[in-house]
Amino acid sequence: MNHMTEDRNVWVFIEQNEGKIVDVSLELLAKGRELADRLESQLWAVLCGHKISKLIDQVIHHGADHVIAADHAELEYYRTLPYSRILKDAASKYQPYIFLVGATPNGRDLAPRVASALRVGLTADCTDLQIGDYNLKKENRVCKDLLYQIRPAFGGNIIATIVNPSTRPQMATVREGVMQRNEPDLTRIRKGRVEKVKVDFEPADLALKIISREMRAPTVHLKDAPVIVAAGAGVRNAQELHLIQELAHLLGGEVGASRAAVDAGLISHDHQVGQTGMTVRPRLYIAAGISGAIQHRAGMDKSNKIIAINTDPAAPIFQVAQYKIVGDLTEVLPMLIKALREKSK
Amino acid sequence: MSYNSIVFVKQVPDTRNISGEVMTKDGTMNRSALPAIFNPEDLNALEMALQARDQFGGKVTVISMGPPQAAAILREALFRGADQVILLTDRKFAGADTQATSYVLKCAVEKMGKFDLIFCGRQAIDGDTAQVGPQVAEKLGIPQITYAEGILGIEDNQVIVQRNLDSGTEIVNCALPCLMTVVGSANRPRPSSVRRRIEFKLSAIPAEYAALVKAWPEFENEQALEKYLDERGLKIPVWTAADLLLDETQIGLAGSPTQVHKINFVVLEAAESQDIPPTEDGIKALIEDLIREYVIG
Numbered sequence: 180m181n182h183m184t185e186d187r188n189v190w191v192f193i194e195q196n197e198g199k200i201v202d203v204s205l206e207l208l209a210k211g212r213e214l215a216d217r218l219e220s221q222l223w224a225v226l227c228g229h230k231i232s233k234l235i236d237q238v239i240h241h242g243a244d245h246v247i248a249a250d251h252a253e254l255e256y257y258r259t260l261p262y263s264r265i266l267k268d269a270a271s272k273y274q275p276y277i278f279l280v281g282a283t284p285n286g287r288d289l290a291p292r293v294a295s296a297l298r299v300g301l302t303a304d305c306t307d308l309q310i311g312d313y314n315l316k317k318e319n320r321v322c323k324d325l326l327y328q329i330r331p332a333f334g335g336n337i338i339a340t341i342v343n344p345s346t347r348p349q350m351a352t353v354r355e356g357v358m359q360r361n362e363p364d365l366t367r368i369r370k371g372r373v374e375k376v377k378v379d380f381e382p383a384d385l386a387l388k389i390i391s392r393e394m395r396a397p398t399v400h401l402k403d404a405p406v407i408v409a410a411g412a413g414v415r416n417a418q419e420l421h422l423i424q425e426l427a428h429l430l431g432g433e434v435g436a437s438r439a440a441v442d443a444g445l446i447s448h449d450h451q452v453g454q455t456g457m458t459v460r461p462r463l464y465i466a467a468g469i470s471g472a473i474q475h476r477a478g479m480d481k482s483n484k485i486i487a488i489n490t491d492p493a494a495p496i497f498q499v500a501q502y503k504i505v506g507d508l509t510e511v512l513p514m515l516i517k518a519l520r521e522k523s524k
Numbered sequence: 525m526s527y528n529s530i531v532f533v534k535q536v537p538d539t540r541n542i543s544g545e546v547m548t549k550d551g552t553m554n555r556s557a558l559p560a561i562f563n564p565e566d567l568n569a570l571e572m573a574l575q576a577r578d579q580f581g582g583k584v585t586v587i588s589m590g591p592p593q594a595a596a597i598l599r600e601a602l603f604r605g606a607d608q609v610i611l612l613t614d615r616k617f618a619g620a621d622t623q624a625t626s627y628v629l630k631c632a633v634e635k636m637g638k639f640d641l642i643f644c645g646r647q648a649i650d651g652d653t654a655q656v657g658p659q660v661a662e663k664l665g666i667p668q669i670t671y672a673e674g675i676l677g678i679e680d681n682q683v684i685v686q687r688n689l690d691s692g693t694e695i696v697n698c699a700l701p702c703l704m705t706v707v708g709s710a711n712r713p714r715p716s717s718v719r720r721r722i723e724f725k726l727s728a729i730p731a732e733y734a735a736l737v738k739a740w741p742e743f744e745n746e747q748a749l750e751k752y753l754d755e756r757g758l759k760i761p762v763w764t765a766a767d768l769l770l771d772e773t774q775i776g777l778a779g780s781p782t783q784v785h786k787i788n789f790v791v792l793e794a795a796e797s798q799d800i801p802p803t804e805d806g807i808k809a810l811i812e813d814l815i816r817e818y819v820i821g
Contacts, residue, residue, distance in 0.1 A: 259670075260667060283690075284671060284689045284690055284691075288658060288668070288670045288671075291622065291653075291654070291655035291656075291659045292668065294623070294659070295623065295626060295658065295663055296662050298623070299781055300623060300780070300781030301622065301623070301655060303651075303652070303653035303654065303655055304652065304653070313783075313785055327785065328782075331790075332650075333537075333539055333650060333651075334539030334649065334650075335790065336539070336789070337787050337789055337790060338787070338789075339784055339787050339788075340785040340787075340788075341784060341785065342785045343783075344783060345781065346781040383665075386667045386699040387667045387669065387696050387697070387698040387699075387702075388696065388697045388698075389694060389695070390684065390695040390697050391694070392692065392694040393693050394691050394692035395691065395692050397691065430820055449690075454652070455652070462820075463814065463819050463820055474540075483819065484817075484819050486800075486810070497797070500797055501796065501797050501798070502797065502800050503798070503799050503800065504799075504802050504806075504807075504810075505802065506802025507802075510802060511802050511807065514802075514803075514807040515811070517804075518804075518807050518810075518811040521808075522811060522815065522821070
């Protein structure tokens with residue numbers, strides 16, 4: 180393909196769940212808008228579902244110039260094969276420059292299938308995206324304006340910048356919570372074009388059927404919490420966890436956890452912060468009994484203020500903390516609770 | 525009715541518990557300090573395949589792509605109950621991204637012939653991409669069931685599977701053949717059996733013969749060892765690029781559409797920090813500070 184004449188459009192897959200667009204898709208529309216403006220190109224969105232006309236407006240309010248909408252009863256709930264057929268056909272037809280998908284469980288199921296079908300490269304779980312040049316040594320040329328796909332690797336110990344110099348679209352999945360979403364702009368509605376795709380499935384696309392699904396509403400809202408009090412392996416039992424819960428409650432925050440605390444069965448995975456959990460950036464993060472493995476720090480080190488409580492003065496968590504308290508959490512947490520109670524009187 | 529399964533497994537560096545010995549002061553990594561292990565969720569995939577075999581019959585074939593050292597996890601698979609193992613190894617496979625890896629695995633499946641189920645771990649802990657499973661399924665043109673937590677039944681060439689999504693569970697029904705990626709909560713992998721440990725202790729790939737002859741002086745030379753292994757079915761088959769019908773432009777580093785532009789090692793950031801004494805007064809002063817700076821309150 181002639182790289183001088185391609186459109187360089189940026190595409191975002193819009194994931195909806197029971198008629199509601201998931202957060203990471205809105206975050207990607209904001210990032211996609213920024214990338215498209217930088218490339219002087221357009222932001223396109225691909226939306227699949229059933230009875231989704233309201234969602235189309237919302238996608239345009241959040242920055243899309245063009246929406247490809249597939250509306251069909253078979254698309255009501257996410258399934259790999261029908262969804263990947265829509266994405267693959269649309270991308271083959273229009274040849275986008277960049278295609279972004281949220282790294283949700285569904286997005287991580289869908290994106291590799293589509294990338295394989297298009298025979299293009301895909302980078303998983305990016306935490307940052309930028310535009311930049313790349314020196315393709317084997318062909319002795321510089322690729323201008325590639326997508327830098329930036330992600331942690333090797334258990335979070337390295338940050339890798341990956342590029343797809345030769346295949347289009349450049350595909351990436353992006354972690355939830357690492358990009359900021361934009362406020363909807365209700366005046367944009369005249370600017371967006373809507374293209375409704377005719378959906379025609381083959382029997383093989385419907386080889387998998389959903390018999391039942393049981394989704395629970397999230398009970399933990401780590402991403403939007405202003406304060407997170409997080410428990411680590413140093414929290415040994417339910418009584419000690421109760422101190423964490425009480426402090427979180429007093430501060431109007433949520434309870435977080437390290438992987439060690441989740442693996443120990445102390446608390447459910449919904450609470451996990453870090454590379455295999457949520458990425459958070461609260462105003463205040465209190466790490467209690469967390470040693471601070473890099474996998475954990477990767478999910479919280481952008482917090483505005485960090486207080487670390489640990490008996491081990493050499494614990495790595497102290498290296499990202501503004502306030503270090505070397506001490507036993509069973510003594511320090513009650514002091515924090517007491518000091519806060521006295522202040523609120 | 526019996527069902528034949530293929531399980532893909534990977535040998536990975538144990539990135540879960542990276543200690544100070546592994547990360548050096550300048551932020552680089554001492555990889556040799558990391559033990560090479562059986563990727564944890566691949567053990568769950570193997571266990572699911574073994575349980576399906578024990579219940580419905582059939583054969584479990586375990587395949588790994590990697591350097592010759594990966595034979596270690598194939599022996600482990602034999603110890604735990606696999607019927608047959610195959611190592612895919614070739615310098616030409618090196619540097620493969622998920623696209624090039626899934627292509628080689630697809631070619632290996634085609635060489636195997638007929639199968640009903642493919643199992644992989646949801647993801648490997650060295651890259652955490654979770655891409656290879658779906659990409660193999662796509663290249664074979666079969667459905668995929670990701671995040672599989674349990675097989676609820678197989679009949680009439682249909683499998684019923686429970687999936688664990690972060691936000692809930694889903695039960696699906698899928699035509700065979702299909703590929704499943706298995707999550708860690710699916711099962712508790714069986715330990716290796718003592719009987720099988722003894723039976724398969726010497727199972728090896730040719731690259732390991734020299735070391736075995738050294739360790740077992742009763743074998744006069746490598747030929748004698750090979751004859752012994754061959755007679756007992758202990759030779760681990762090795763397939764190279766030449767053994768697979770493949771397009772060499774699609775394998776290894778050259779066949780990988782993604783390229784690494786830059787690696788930054790994560791160095792601990794020394795934030796501007798203050799020590800708070802673990803006393804009533806110290807904590808009280810901290811809370812006052814936080815309120816004054818509008819962090820809380």
